[in-house]
Amino acid sequence: MRLRIDGVVKEFDGKKVLQGASYTFEKGKIYGLLGRNGAGKTTLFNCLSGEMGMDAGKVLLEEDRQARELEEQDVGYVYSLPILPEFLTGYEFVRFFMDINRGRLQMDRTIDEYFDMMSMTEEDRHKLIKGYSHGMKNKLQMLLFLITKPLVILLDEPLTSFDVIVALEMKTMLREMKRDHILIFSTHILQLASDLCDELVVLSKGRLSSVPADLLRSPEFEQSVIDLLKDESHAENA
Structure with a gap:
């Protein structure tokens, strides 16, 4: 399975952000999306998820040598600022989510088994979402993807709000999930990108290009990425 982004353009008030x-993303890899503040990482995610329309270009999902347009239900999006009903407990929200999707989705676990997979305690799962930390809210978002199993998962700064233990758990989960999904996450932490990602993609001057594989584990990695982000002539990787 491959996700093919082809000539996507998005502009605001006459300024082209994309x-x-x-770029082409493949199942079985974790991709890190790097870019300076304002480079358009969130705009790209919003276009892929259907939150925002594109001004030009297309996004295709290729499966079994067949290509089709990417649809909203194909994408799971972990927002940097989670959007959740804070008047419900985590348990109530997930139960409601499972109930309304039961006819559409094949669920192979009970609600408590899903919470167990996220290492959420009995106390936390029955606490109001309003009282959750930022990291707990992100865990709840990730739990929904264990249920819905979207083909493409976008994560906007997903691990920066977690403590060390939870971040390690999430890294392990992402490595397991990449077997069946296309995973793309944006981050500004180069060490995290180097540690977790199979491939790094730079968004600079509205275009996407890859960081050469031989740089990913090299001592010059950080400086090389900084140079790429500074390079105004950094061209699209076709």
Whole structure:
């Protein structure tokens, strides 16, 4: 399975944030999306998820040598600022989510088994979401993807709000999930990107390009990425 982004353009008030962005992402890898503040990482995610329309270009999902347009239900999006009903407990929200999707989704676990997979305690799962930390809210978002199993998962700064133990658990889960999903996450932490990702993609001047594989584990990795982000002539990787 592959996700093919082809010539995506998005502009705001005459300014092109995405300028013909193109790239191909494959199942079985974790991709790190790097870019300076304002480079358009969130804009790209919003276009992929259907939150925002594109001005030009197309996004295709290729399965079994067949290509089709990416649909909203194909994508799971972990927002940097989680959007959840804070008047419910985590348990109430997940139970409601499972109930309304039961006819559409094949669920192979009970609600408590899903919470166990996320290492959420009995106390936490029955606490109001309003009282959750930022990291707990992100865990709850991730739990929904264990249920829905979207083909493409986008994560906007997913691990920065977790403590060391939970971050390690989430890394392990992402490595397991990549077997069946296309995983793309944006981050500004180069060490995290180097540690977790199979491939790094830079968004600069509205275009996408890859960090050469031989740099990913090299001592010059951080400086090389900084140089790429500074390079105004950094061109699209076709």
